[in-house]
Amino acid sequence: MVVTFFLLIIYLAFISLGLPDSLLGVAWPAMQPDIGAAFESAGWLSMVITGGTIVSSLISGSVIERFGTGMVTLVSCLLTASALLGFAYAPSLFWLILLAIPLGLGAGAVDTGLNHYVANHYKAHHMSWLHCFWGVGATLGPIIMSYSMGTYDAWRDGYFTVSMLQFALVFILLLTLPLWRIVASQHRQPEDMIEEQTGNESTNSDEAIVQKHGKPLQIRGVKITLLAFLFYCGVEATIGLWGASFLVGTRDLPPETAAVWVSMYYGGITFGRFITGFVTLRLNNRTLIRAGQVTAIAGAVLLLLPLHSYLSLIGLIVIGLGLAPIFPCLLHETPARFGKAQSSRIMGYQIAVAYTGTTILPPLFGIVAAQISIGLLPVVILLFALIMLVSSEKVNRILYQSRKNEA
DSSP states (O other), X not given: OHHHHHHHHHHHHHHXXXXXXXXXXXXXXXXXXXXXXXXXXXXXXXXXXXXXXXXHHHXXXXXXXXXXXXXXXXXXHHHHHHHHHHHHHOOSHHHHHHHHHHHXXXXXXXXXXXXXXXXXXXXXXXXXXXXXXXXXXXXXXXXXXXXXXXXXXXXXHHHHHHHHHHHHHHHHXXXXXXXXXHHHHHOOOOSOOHHHXXXXXXXXXXXXXXXXXXXXGGSTTHHHHHHHHHHHHHHHHHHHHHHHHHHHHHHOOOHHHHHHHXXXXXXXXHHHHHHHHHHTTTSOHHHHHHHHHHHHHXXXXXXXXXXXXXXXXXXXXXXXXXXXXXXXXXXXXXXXXXXXXXXXXXXXXXHHXXXXXXXXXXXXXXXXXXXXOGGGHHHHHHHHHXXXXXXXXXXXXXXXXXXXXXX
């Protein structure tokens, strides 16, 4: 009973982790004129936030070992809540940039800490639901912001509301702090769930390929896989940051309506990941990755066509549904693609490159959009998605040929 109750708290924490991730993009059309910032400044803010996330992710392992996951999660959520409260009262872009630092640092530590804790103390299938609950938060964030901008005509109220929700979580985490050690002592994950999560596709020939190389980056296909992760996050984060601006600038929608549409995009990711948890019982990761990439490309084409505004909404939802299985399945496929021996190190490289894509690609598009047009968003999304698909399929061909040569 205690273990189940505590798992609900962890899910709640992951909802709170997703809440601020989608706020900046949907609020920016209203924020930009209010604080007198340049259009592309949202990209720089996003870069600072994600940069803080990368830094805290890299150091969180040693910090968690010293202070424990519970304390690190509590302090990190306090950092995040305080930064969001600061956003609600920030008078200029300078203060927003300063507040973006603790916002990113807090988010990265929570992300790493909770993933690590669930992986070590709960069964593997809970990881899929964990990321689904992040999507719940990412979906609710734009809804809260849309309501604030539509009812009070103030994006600051949206940030204030989310910060209060974060402070409520801080209070809950403070009350339940002793449970972290109690649950850790009572509940342990089975030692090896790799074959179950990867669809039983790991082969002896994959292991043989790995043994020929001393360093993970020397394994054939690893560098190309990193390219797929880079551009996956390029698609997801670029739409999240600039999707509302695209709808306002090219479809003449009010900011609050655009915020709801972007919320539905995140809803597509959330619903898709929930369903993926069941579909993995029937289909393997590689099939789901390919299907998701093709679906995302179809959504980008729909967004690109000069059709009715409601078809743009459908395009956003289709992209979200397509993206849903790609990231978790790519991660789960790592042992099957490159063997178990180096999978943990390769996993770290993949996540680092994923954060890099989130940090760099959306701001770069912001610069291009400011100089040319925000209407280029569907073209760029389609390009990113095609590169992702080609990279992933090339890795499949490389590994297929390697197994064939070994046989």
